Each structure stands twice: as C-alpha cells, then as structure tokens.
Amino acid sequence: MATPEGVKYAIIGAGIHGLSTAYHLALELKARGKGSGEDILVVDKTSIGAGASGIACGVVRNNYFQPAMRELMAHSVGVWESDPKAYSYHPVGYMQISPESMHEDVGTIFEQQKAIGYESEFIEGLDDSMKYMRGLFDDWQAQGITSVLHEKRGGYANNTASLYGLATKAEGEGVRIMTGVTVESFETGSNSGAITALMTNKGRIACDHVVVAVGPWVNQIWNHLELPTEVSIKGADGSMHDGVPMWKFWCLEEGTLGVDPNMHKTNDGSFPPVIHVDSDTPLVSDVDGSVITEDMWGIYYKPDFNFGGIQGGAAPYKVDQKPDKVAVDPYGADSPDFIVDDNFIHMWCSALAHCQKRFEGQIKYYKNQERSGGLGCFTPDSFPVFDTFRENVYVIADSNHGYKMLGVGKLVAQEIAGEKSKLLEPFRFSRYAEGKLHPVSNSPFPWS
Numbered sequence: 099m100a101t102p103e104g105v106k107y108a109i110i111g112a113g114i115h116g117l118s119t120a121y122h123l124a125l126e127l128k129a130r131g132k133g134s135g136e137d138i139l140v141v142d143k144t145s146i147g148a149g150a151s152g153i154a155c156g157v158v159r160n161n162y163f164q165p166a167m168r169e170l171m172a173h174s175v176g177v178w179e180s181d182p183k184a185y186s187y188h189p190v191g192y193m194q195i196s197p198e199s200m201h202e203d204v205g206t207i208f209e210q211q212k213a214i215g216y217e218s219e220f221i222e223g224l225d226d227s228m229k230y231m232r233g234l235f236d237d238w239q240a241q242g243i244t245s246v247l248h249e250k251r252g253g254y255a256n257n258t259a260s261l262y263g264l265a266t267k268a269e270g271e272g273v274r275i276m277t278g279v280t281v282e283s284f285e286t287g288s289n290s291g292a293i294t295a296l297m298t299n300k301g302r303i304a305c306d307h308v309v310v311a312v313g314p315w316v317n318q319i320w321n322h323l324e325l326p327t328e329v330s331i332k333g334a335d336g337s338m339h340d341g342v343p344m345w346k347f348w349c350l351e352e353g354t355l356g357v358d359p360n361m362h363k364t365n366d367g368s369f370p371p372v373i374h375v376d377s378d379t380p381l382v383s384d385v386d387g388s389v390i391t392e393d394m395w396g397i398y399y400k401p402d403f404n405f406g407g408i409q410g411g412a413a414p415y416k417v418d419q420k421p422d423k424v425a426v427d428p429y430g431a432d433s434p435d436f437i438v439d440d441n442f443i444h445m446w447c448s449a450l451a452h453c454q455k456r457f458e459g460q461i462k463y464y465k466n467q468e469r470s471g472g473l474g475c476f477t478p479d480s481f482p483v484f485d486t487f488r489e490n491v492y493v494i495a496d497s498n499h500g501y502k503m504l505g506v507g508k509l510v511a512q513e514i515a516g517e518k519s520k521l522l523e524p525f526r527f528s529r530y531a532e533g534k535l536h537p538v539s540n541s542p543f544p545w546s
C-alpha cells in the first residue's frame with residue numbers, strides 16, 4: 099500500500115487500543131454522518147499485535163478496587179460479549195481468591211459490583227472458602243484463604259486472534275492498516291501546538307487528528323510530542339509532590355505448563371474460571387521443599403489451547419532504570435532482558451502445586467523453550483491516562499491494564515466524534531495536579 103499524503107484520522111499502533119479505536123471510530127463517523135472508515139489510517143512500525151496486546155495472557159476481569167476502573171471494565175466486558183466469536187472470547191468467569199489482609203478490600207469490590215449489576219458471588223471465611231473451592235476442584239489445597247470473589251462474567255480471550263478479529267472488522271468498515279511504518283517525529287502547526295503531520299520512515303503523512311496507542315512505547319512518543327517528563331502530584335493532605343517521573347516500567351512474568359489443558363477442568367467437567375490467588379501463606383518449593391517466600395505472593399492461571407497448556411503469571415517486578423534508558427526493543431520473547439527466568443518458573447509452578455494437587459511434580463512440563471513475559475509502561479499512579487494533548491492528539495496510555503479494556507476504543511471514538519465520556523473522565527492527566535487520585539488496594543499487583 100502506498101503511503102497516503104494525508105488522512106483525517108491517523109492512529110499510531112495496531113494493538114488492542116489502536117484497532118478498537120479505529121473500528122469504533124469508523125462506526126461513529128458513519129452513524130453521525132461525519133465520514134467513514136476510509137478517513138482512518140492505522141500505522142504500526144512492525145505488525146498487528148507486535149506489542150503487549152499480542153503477548154497478553156488475555157484475562158478479562160472486573161475485579162478492581164477503584165470504582166472508576168470497575169465501571170470501565172464492566173463496559174469493556176460488554177464489548178467483549180457483543181461478539182465473542184470475532185474477539186475469540188471465552189466467557190468462563192474469573193475468581194479472586196484472597197487471604198485475610200485483602201478480605202475487606204475484596205468485600206468492597208463485591209458490594210460495588212452488586213451496585214452496578216455486575217454478577218458475582220462472594221464467599222467469606224476459611225471453611226466456607228475451602229468448601230466452595232473444593233466444590234469446584236476436589237484437589238484444591240491452598241491454605242489461609244478467607245475470601246473468594248467469583249465473577250460470573252469475564253474470562254479470557256486469545257490475544258492474536260482477537261486482534262485479527264478487530265482488524266477484520268475495521269478493514270470491513272474501510273479503515274486502512276499499514277504495517278512497517280514507524281512514526282519518528284511530528285510536524286507542528288505554525289500558529290498552534292496542534293500536530294499537522296506524522297513524520298515516518300515511509301514519508302510524511304498529513305493529518306487532522308492523531309491517536310497514540312503505542313503501549314509500552316508511549317514514553318518515546320510522549321518525548322516526540324514534547325510533553326512533560328515529570329509531573330506534580332497533589333497528595334491526599336493537599337501538599338504537592340514535584341518532579342515525579344511521568345513513566346516507569348514493570349516487567350510482567352508469565353509462562354505455560356505444557357500439559358494437556360483438559361487436565362484443568364472443574365469437578366463437573368467444565369472449563370474453569372480464570373483463577374487468581376493471592377496469599378500470605380509461606381510458599382514452599384514443589385521441587386525441594388525450600389521456602390521460596392514468606393512475603394505476600396500472587397499468581398493467575400487458566401487452561402489455554404492457544405498457548406498449549408496451563409498459562410498464567412505472577413506479580414511483575416519493577417524495572418529499576420530511568421524510562422529513557424529502558425530497552426523496549428526488541429520486545430516480548432525477542433528481548434534479551436525482559437523475559438522470565440528460572441526463579442519465575444520455580445515460583446509459579448510451586449504456587450500452582452500449592453493451590454491444586456494436580457499440579458504437583460509438573461514443573462518438568464514447563465515450556466522452557468517458549469520464552470514469555472514482557473514490559474509494561476506505567477503512569478505515576480499506575481492508572482490509565484486517556485486524554486487530549488496538543489489540541490488534536492488523543493493519548494491512550496493504559497498503564498498496562500489494558501488488553502481487557504476493549505471498550506476504551508469505543509469511548510475514545512465517541513470523544514473524538516465530539517461526545518465526552520463520563521467513564522473516561524476519572525482518567526484525565528489533570529488528576530495529578532488536582533489530587534483526584536484513585537484509591538489504592540492491598541493487592542500485591544500494581545494493577546488491582
């Protein structure tokens with residue numbers, strides 16, 4: 099495809115957000131008589147799914163301590179449910195299984211799920227939690243669990259298949275998707291801060307509106323847009339905290355136990371909900387009985403035919419480098435630095451065995467040859483920023499929450515078409531200066 103000289107809407111990034119925005123914007127423009135998909139161009143420096151969306155575990159859940167996140171996730175689950183086939187979505191549900199230190203937080207989540215009509219069940223107490231889990235899996239053996247939140251909606255989707263499903267829908271509406279096109283800088287208008295063109299390795303592309311959906315590369319594009327590398331944050335006591343870096347990286351750790359996915363079914367032979375366990379019970383090695391950690395730990399897992407086994411992950415670790423120094427490329431499995439090591443394999447497989455007897459002694463089947471994990475780029479408070487900068491640039495920075503957030507592109511499309519979204523309002527950049535921050539939970543994960 100020849101590089102167009104100009105387009106009305108230029109979207110950078112063919113991951114979940116870029117493609118969802120493209121598809122929904124095409125529908126919005128058509129519905130409002132303001133244009134069509136032919137006004138939209140998606141460019142990606144590599145290919146569809148070359149970023150975080152293409153390696154994501156694919157878990158779709160509502161379980162968030164922050165009301166604004168929960169409402170946004172409920173909206174997104176609705177979009178997944180709107181076309182499960184095209185999005186390769188498996189609505190098996192999701193379970194948050196927690197120790198006493200998280201009991202109250204998760205109870206709040208349950209209450210608020212009830213308030214927004216999001217179906218879930220909440221089981222409390224050591225004995226009842228064990229009974230409920232054994233009712234699902236007769237080999238359940240995790241100790242110290244005092245609450246179980248069972249979300250009946252949500253589940254997981256197959257990462258690449260869902261992206262190609264979205265791309266097909268977008269192209270069906272006339273959207274053009276060009277791969278191998280890297281945005282290297284921007285051209286600015288002479289009388290305003292607005293962006294007038296993308297400067298790419300394939301030439302200049304003039305545009306009226308830009309959408310940035312570049313996942314872990316957001317720090318780079320942010321720099322090209324000359325946006326602030328540090329922010330001031332107003333704390334709960336009203337005092338200002340200046341010089342807080344805008345971006346930080348965490349490395350996500352995931353992997354697959356190469357067993358038959360059918361080995362992880364419920365007692366009645368069904369495919370189980372996605373299981374997420376957090377625990378403060380000491381984690382002991384399934385290999386040699388040594389203590390792996392006495393600190394809080396957490397894992398998630400699901401049977402997955404796409405990955406070919408039991409796939410899941412554990413809590414990520416902070417990358418202790420200045421954002422400009424972090425080598426985002428090569429990304430994912432190709433990265434020499436940001437993929438899982440033997441410690442993760444030992445921990446995750448031992449944690450699986452801690453939870454269910456069927457996983458004892460299975461570490462030998464771990465798919466060591468398929469390296470996994472990858473970087474995520476996080477905002478100062480680890481929650482998304484969805485906002486307009488430089489007059490005509492919409493930045494979707496999901497702070498690595500976002501494969502599940504399929505619905506964000508739909509809301510962004512409505513905002514670009516001129517209709518402000520109540521669901522996106524709590525995620526504006528101005529919240530830092532205004533101190534309108536989201537509440538923080540007791541989970542060991544930075545995204546709960």
Ligand SMILES: Cc1cc2nc3c(=O)[nH]c(=O)nc-3n(C[C@H](O)[C@H](O)[C@H](O)COP(=O)(O)OP(=O)(O)OC[C@H]3O[C@@H](n4cnc5c(N)ncnc54)[C@H](O)[C@@H]3O)c2cc1C
Pocket residue numbers: 110111112113114115116141142143144145146147148149150151152153154155156157158279280281282311312313314315319350351352470471472473474494496497498499500501502503
């Ligand atoms: C290992 C891992 C597991 C995860 N698991 C889950 C999960 O189970 N559930 C969940 O909800 N979230 C999960 N996440 C988070 C989720 O994957 C991301 O938040 C989300 O996919 C980001 O989507 P995106 O569209 O913003 O970016 P991406 O999917 O990263 O896409 C960005 C695209 O932009 C392109 N690009 C970058 N720079 C340029 C440029 N200069 N010019 C042109 N193109 C460019 C890239 O090539 C890439 O294709 C996981 C993340 C990781 C790393």
